[in-house]
Amino acid sequence: MSAARDIVAGALCCIGTFFFLVGTTGLLRMPDVFTRLHPSTKCDTLGACSVIVGMAVYSGWSWELCKLVVIACFLLLSSATCGHAIGRSALRRNIPYWRRQGKETGDGNGA
Amino acid sequence: MKRVLSLFFIAALGVLLLYVVASMPPMGDPQTPTATHVIPRYLERAEEETHTENVITGVILNYRGYDTMGEVTVIFCALAAVLAVLGRERRGRIRGFVDRSPVPSSTIVRTMVRFMVPFIILFSVYTILHGEISPGGGFQGGAIIGGSMIIFTTVFGLYESSRRIPQKVRAPLEGSAVIVFFLVGALGLVGGGNFLTYAWPHAARGLQPALVTWLTVLVEVGIGLGGAMVLISILFAMIREEEEIALTA
Amino acid sequence: MPDKSTFSVIPLIVILLPWISLLAILAFPKKAERLRLWLCALGSLASFGLLFSLLPGILDGKTYTIKLASVVESLEMRLTVDTLGFYFALILAFLWMLATIYSISYIDHKHNRFFAFMAMCESFILGCAFSANMFTYFIFYEMMTFGSYPLIIHEETTIARRAGYKYLVYAVAAGTVLFFAIVAHYFWGNGELGFGSYGVLSLEFASRAALTTIFFTYLAGFGVKAAIMPLHGWVPDAHPAAPSPASALLSGVILKAGAFGIIRVCFNVFGTDLLRELGVYVVMAVLACITIVVASVFALTQDNLKRRLAYSSIGQVSYIILGLAMLAHDGALGGVMHLTHHALMKGCLFLCAGVILVKTGKKNISEMAGVGYQLPITMICFSVCALAMMGTPPSVGFITKWLLGSGALQASLPVYIIILLVSALLNAAYFLPIIYIAFFRWEGDEVEGHGETHRPKLVFGKEADHKLVVPIVILALLVVVVGIWSNVTGFPYSLVSRVVNVIFP
Amino acid sequence: MGAWRHFPIFMITLPLLGAVLMPFLGYLRERWVPYAALLPLAASTLLGFLLVGRIPAGDHLSYHLGGWEPPFGIEIRVDHVGLFLMLVVCAITLLALVYSRRYIEKEVSPGRRTAYYVLYLLMSGAMLGFTATGDIFNLFVFMEILALSSYALVAITGNRNAVRAAFKYVLMGAPSSIMVLLAVGFLYSVTGTLNMADLASRIAESGYTEVLVVSYILFVIGFGVKAALFPLHMWLPDAHSIAPSPISALLSGLLVEVCAFALVRITFSVFTRSATDLVGGTADAVGVAAAAAVLYGGIMAITQKDLKVMIAYSTVSHIGYIFLGITAFTAEGLTGAMYHMLDHGLAKACLFLCAGNFIYLKGYRRIEELRGAWRQMPWTCFAFALASISVIGIPPTAGFISKWYLILGNIRAGKWLYTIVLLSGSILAAVYCLRIIYYMFFQAGKEEAWEDASRDVPPGMLVPVWALSLGTLFFGVFSYLLIPSLLKASAYLL
Known part of the structure; x- marks a missing residue:
């Protein structure tokens, strides 16, 4: 039982860190704000949640579980809001889109 | 010429430091002077001597409380320096301020921030009060409060946030960390010890643990509040400066 | 020195009395100018009087200390x-008193500053003594x-400023x-800076090199004030630039402060035995001889009267140094006595130069034809002192020369006598023409064959303010009186011989 | 053991407490701040004077904060030398603060005045704490307060030049702080303790020679920058001349000296005699730098046209004096250095405040503009003259006494070259000081430059100036009040 729980927990944590890795790679490799927003928000949310779930499994029914749930809630809320805020302000500031072949001047309005 | 000289100087310094690090006692070795002289006593007896479970808190607030008093003064000094260079906003709250940030925030963000900030502050209170037994403490808690206000201010603007924490509140609280330290120190004198004695020699033996605990908490709260107010005041001063630039431009 | 050392506040009071003048300047309104100036003179007078009252005690072998x-x-x-x-x-307070009285009538602007600094300087130099x-x-x-310094630049002309700058x-x-x-003296003297009758330094505590260094730094430090030859540069500029009473004091007293320092160093710090041991006295003697001769030669070439007198002072102060360097009883006696003698003579000469300047506006010797008739008393006094400078008996100058000569024989170095003779000749060569021009030439003489030159009328009694003339006359009289009755109690011989007899028994 | 044991800690903490209370007072009644700021400093000064004579000769007062014995807690350690310097700090900060009120009204904009007093009090308290501490980490902490507040005070007028000067100061000051921190860390890593007395005993038996030497070098460079030792002085002329005059007085008269004193403590209380062999080479290098400072500072001061810059360069020169006294490693030399701290503090503060008077009344900064200043500002000019006499070292001022001991100490150490350097330094000082006195008193300026005759600055600004300049005279004549105990204390340190 304990071993199985550990394995599941470890697997979840590994998945979480994998997503973190992917997200960070994306953040570094993507060419502009909007595309970078994509890996960073999504992968981070997913990665963090996976890790939290892993830890929840690891801790079992305990006081820590409550804390983890609260953390997860806040994480989901804040991460999404951040992504929204960054994307929106980038849009409002007319930050250009990225185009292939170095054509980096988009129409800027996103519409 | 200057560049070459400074390059040379930096290179020399780097070599010197590398050389020293190479000849320093090995890291983590239990036989190093650091591990054998003062540290063992802290680790072994801090709990009974300072009545705090967290040894680090015991060291920074009790054994070396005076240093910490200096450090909170440094933080306060940073605020005074910022105010000296940027100037403080006029007495009372800032009037006629309109949110000039280039991106008016959306309803989602506003709602979320309004929802989150109380929780953040709750968490900071937890951090401050728990500093005595677990990692955390006044500095961290204060930083968290400050952070929450930074979020609030970026979203709602200076007017809203300075309405909530006006100068009237900040001015007396900015130095609360130092004041509390001084108070505790002076009380130590009253209690028959030296400055910054938490366990008053004149107090009954059984009363001492509680005394130390409560005084420690008091100090933590003072540091937390002071740190938070300093951060907020610095933030306001800097935003105000930006405003002035924006107005003149 | 005798052990009869008594505590006394008199030295302090003597030093502080000149400060009365500062109080006077502060206390009395500007309108009471005369009153203020006379109070200044009174301070100086009181100081001298109080000092004089110590004479019996001093002759009794007492010392007063505080x-x-x-x-x-x-x-x-x-x-x-x-x-x-x-x-x-004694001599400095006396000369200062006369110069202060003289200044009341001589100084015509910025009285406050001049008198205040006069008083301060007197106080300080009494402190030195x-x-x-x-x-x-x-x-x-x-x-x-x-x-x-403010005394030198008092006139505030460009020349005065430049002289003051050089002085500084x-x-x-x-x-x-000197510092x-x-x-170094303190260090190698084992913390003993006091004056001992036979010197305080010894080879026990310090090496030869160290002591020699100390001696030469002392000599260089005091030598600037005492105007030993390579260090004399400020003197010929400062004297003509300063107002005449100030130059009288410069030459009569301030130069002597340097010389007095050297006397202290030789007698009371090193002691004659140590000087002989170290052999440094030779250098001192050579420098003094060079100064005596070269300064006199320079004096010959000067047309400006005060400048000529300044060069003369340079030479004369070195008599003192030479006397010390002989390391013989009579030499030391002559040297130290010359301190007073020269102060009397040169003080008088400078004051005379001042009267000439004020009354005729003439600075240069070549313009002074006939001055003797315009200012007979002044020029007679001038002549008396000039003759005394050459060493004519019966005058103080003669006593100095006699004693120095005798000292040279005691030290069995007759070469010094030759130096003294050369110096006397040169003195004559630069002083006699002044007297000659003043009395035996008159205006228009230079232009030969242009009709009759008229001899000015001799006028007595109306030549200048009494405050100018009286000090001159007193000094000139003393030059002769001290020269004749030099061993009267209270005159230089009675005092100096006591000191010198201890050192050279 | 009476209540006086607690005095030093209150001397240190009262100004700090005052500082943190000032913003609130500034919020309530801004007009009261200049007066209220005097209170903590006056209290510190009073406590300091009450301490005089209580510390037994040749001993020190050791105060354990929180009651923890030294290697575990922090110790305040006040010996005679330390107390002496603390008193100097108290007195000069108090006087310069009295001076500040009128001056600041003119130079600093209203929104910043409270910050000025806050920083001022922080700086004073930090200097006191810095001098009194017996713990090297605590030394660093107070150095940080000191440094931060001084950076800000340099920039407080907010004009472009001030900010630039402050930035230059920060650029040099921040790395120097890091170096001190590194040095503290190194020392801790090889000894496991931070207490000075404990360090002294453990350094002697510690085997890590290289680390010790390097940490000493870092201390020297770190404090050398703060104390403006010659090649590291670049920030000083700008910062000291551009800061408001009372701050220049504090920076020049106290800050550099307190930092020099820190090096004294590090050298004599931490590395001590047994370790002097270790650091001997570094000390020699410091000596050379100090000698260069004396000459360089003097020559640069002569060439300056701006009065405050000239005084600042004179400080560079005089820091050299102090360091030459320290590196002589003799009781006399150290006494001379300590007495020079007093003398230089008083005289330099006075000179800067006088320069402030000229700026306040006339806006004159250039030396040439001072021609004939005597006619309008006689009191200021006389005070200036007295202080410059002390800077030159002419008797009977305190400068003479300190120079006496500096030279005596160097002769005893057999350092002839340094003796000559010290002497030439005073000649240079005579050149740059007498020139100004000459302009003030003996040269007539333009008539209209000083038209309203006999209107000097208000008494609130004259009294501090005169107190300082008479102080130089007082400590010159009554040097026996201090010198014997300083000699004893120096011998004790050695």
Whole structure:
């Protein structure tokens, strides 16, 4: 039982860190704000949640579980809001889109 | 010429430091002077001597409380320096301020921030009060409060946030960390010890643990509040400066 | 020195009395100008009087001492009136008193500043005379140096400023060297800076090189004030630039402060035995001889009267140095006595030059034809002193020369006599023409064959303000009187011989 | 053991407490701030004077904060030398603060005045704490307060030049702080303790020679920058001349000296005699730098046209004096250095405040503009003259006494070259000081330059100036009040 729980927990944590890795790679490799927003928000949310779930499994029914749930809630809320805020302000500031072949001047309005 | 000289100087310094690090006692070795002289006593007896479970808190607030008093003064000094260079906003709250940030925030963000900030502050209170037994403490808690206000201010603007924490509140609280330290120190004198004695020699033996605990908490709260107010005041001063630039431009 | 050392506040009061004038300047309104000036003179007078009252005690072998302050045990500011110090103080207070009275009528602008600094300088230099140790001496000496600067530039002309600047440069450099000398003295003298009858330094505690260094730094430090030849540069500029009473004091007293310092160094710090042991006296003698001759030669070429007198002073002060360097009884006696003698003579000469300047506006000797008829009393006094400078008996100058000559024989170095003779000749060569021009030439003489030159009428009694003439006459009389009755109690011989007899028994 | 044991900690903490209370007072009644700021400093000064004579000769007062014995808690350690310097700090900060009120009204905009007093009090308290501490980490902490507040005070007028000067100061000051921190860390890593006395005993038996030497070098460079030792002085002329005059007085008269004193403590209380062999080479290098400072500072001061810059360069020169006294490693030399701290503090503060008077009344900064200043501002000019006499070292001022001991100490150490350097330094000082005195008193300026005759600055600004300049005279004449105990204390340190 304990071993199985550990394995599941470890697997979840590994998945979480994998997503973190992917997200960070994306953040570094993507060419502009909007595309970078994509890996960073999504992968981070997913990665963090996976890790939290892993830890929840690891801790079992305990006081820590409550804390983890609260953390997860806040994480989901804040991460999404951040992504929204960054994307929106980038849009409002007319930050250009990225185009292939170095054509980096988009129409800027996103519409 | 200057560049070459400074390059040379930096290179020399780097070599010197590398050389020293190479000849320093090995890291983590239990036989190093650091591990054998003062540290063992802290680790072994801090709990009974300072009545705090967290040894680090015991060291920074009790054994070396005076240093910490200096450090909170440094933080306060940073605020005074910022105010000296940027100037403080006029007495009372800032009037006629309109949110000039280039991106008016959306309803989602506003709602979320309004929802989150109380929780953040709750968490900071937890951090401050728990500093005595677990990692955390006044500095961290204060930083968290400050952070929450930074979020609030970026979203709602200076007017809203300075309405909530006006100068009237900040001015007396900015130095609360130092004041509390001084108070505790002076009380130590009253209690028959030296400055910054938490366990008053004149107090009954059984009363001492509680005394130390409560005084420690008091100090933590003072540091937390002071740190938070300093951060907020610095933030306001800097935003105000930006405003002035924006107005003149 | 005798052990009869008594505590007394009199030295301090003597020093502080001149400050009355500062109080007078502060206390009385500007309208009471005369009153203020006379109070200034009164301070000087009182100082001299009080000093004179110490004479019986001094002759009795007493010393009066008072401690002012101390840094540590061995480093104190103490005033002690011993025989030598008393001797110096007496002449300087006397000359200062006369010069102050003279100044009342002579100085015509910025009285306050001039009199205030006169008083301060007197106070400081009295402090020098009374110093019980080198530390105190240096403190007063430095204050005196800077206090005398405003006297030199009093006229505020470009020449005066330049002279003052030169003076400061020399003084600062000298002060620094002197400072080093005293610190070194303190170090190698085992913290003993006081004056002993036979010197306090010895080869027991310090190496030969160290002592020689101390001696030469002392010599260089004091030598600037005493105008030993390579260090004399400020003197010929400062004297003509300063107002005449100030130049009289410069030459009569301030130069002597340097010479007095050297006397202290030779007698009371090193002692004659140590000087002989180290052999440094030879250098001193050679420098003095060079100065005596070269300064006189320079004096010959000067047309400006005060400048000529200044060069003469340079030469004459070196008589003192030469006397010391002989390391013989009579030489020392002559040298130290010359301190007073020269002060009397040169003080009088400068004051005369001042009267000539005020009354005729003439600075240069070549313009002075017939001055003797315009200002007969002044020029007679001038002539008396000039003759005394050459060493004509019966005058103080003769006594100096006689004693120095005798000292040279005691030291079995007759070459000094030749120097003295050459000096006397040169003195005659630059003084006699002045007298000749003043009395036996009159205006228009230079232009030959242009009709009758008229001899000016001789006018007595109306030549100048009494405050100008009386000091001159007193000095000229003393030049003769002291020359004749030199062993009267209270005159230089009675005091100096007491000191010298101790050192050269 | 009476209540006086607690005095030093209150001397240190009262100004700090005052500083943190000032913003609130500034919010309530801004007009009261200049007066209220005087209170903590006056209290510190009073406590300091009450301490005089209580510390037994040749001993020190050791105060354990929180009651923890030294290697575990922090110790305040006040010996005679330390107390002496603390008193100097108290007195000069108090006087310069009295001076500040009128001056600041003119130079600093209203929104910043409270910050000025806050920083001022922080700086004073930090200097006191810095001098009194017996713990090297605590030393660093107070150095940080000191440094931060001084950076800000330099920039407080907010004009472009001030900010630039402050930035230059920060650029040099921040790395120097890091170096001190590194040095503290190194020392801790090889000894396991931070207490000075404990360090002294453990350094002697510690085997890590290289680390010790390097940490000493870092201390020297770190404090050397703060104390403006010659090649590291670049920030000083700008910062000291551009800061408001009372701040220049504090920076020049106290800050550099307190930092020099820190090096004294590090050298004599931490590395001590047994370790002097270790650091001997570094000390020699410091000596050379100090000698260069004396000459360089003096020559640069002569060439300056701006009065405050000239005084600042004179400080560079005089820091050299102090360091030459320290590196002589003799009781006399150290006494001279300590006495020079007093003398230089008083005289330099006075000179800067006088320069402030000229700026306040006339806006004159250039030396040439001072021609004939005597006619309008006689009191200021006399005070200036007295202080410059002390800077030159002419008796009977305190400068003479300190120079005496500096030279005596160097002769005893057999350092002839340094003796000559010290002497030439005073000649240079004479050149640059006498020039100004000459302009003030003996040269007539333009008539209209000083038209309203006999109107000097208000008494609130004259009294501090005169107190300082008379102080130089007082300590010159009554040097026996201090010198014997300083000699004893120096011998004790050695």
